[in-house]
Amino acid sequence: GESVGLHLPTLSVQEGDNSIINCAYSNSASDYFIWYKQESGKGPQFIIDIRSNMDKRQGQRVTVLLNKTVKHLSLQIAATQPGDSAVYFCAEIDNYGQNFVFGPGTRLSVLP
């Protein structure tokens, strides 16, 4: 089944704090996951990806964690900055096709 929903939760954090954005996926066959960032009026942009044979991957100020047991994905942003304010989407792709299924998205608001 798909994990796409219609609700857009919001996360507010203070500038300089760490942010954790969560995503649940439903397809246990999915083996590739991506986090996207969408700023207002723009298309989504790639942040970081992870394969199912990994449980953690780090980028610049961002870390993605994958828990296959509970089908949960998280994005951690260190030292959150005003420019991080955006909607964040997780996406999954299974090994049998090319179709990406997007999560409902989380709006991150960074407070001064």
Add this chain to the structure above:
Amino acid sequence: GAGVSQSPSNKVTEKGKDVELRCDPISGHTALYWYRQSLGQGLEFLIYFQGNSAPDKSGLPSDRFSAERTGGSVSTLTIQRTQQEDSAVYLCASSLGTSGTGELFFGEGSRLTVL
């Protein structure tokens, strides 16, 4: 530029009219996707093209929606007899299409408003 290009960026139309939205993917990308994003909501998959294979149309919401991809490059999404609920941002994305990988590169979207 070298990114995904969509046109028009904004389209206002009257209920019942047909509209065409265009997507020019990144050169060399074999996979092309259309998504719909209603205001403040997530991305709804519409259709997917991969090379010369038959497109995956499983996300098209009704037979008023159709898409084609000519020459494996430019794609056009057509909405016939538009309804107010069709108002949304229509996003196109392309990728290299290699099995098991594939960062999607998105365009800026076409914002459709049906009056």
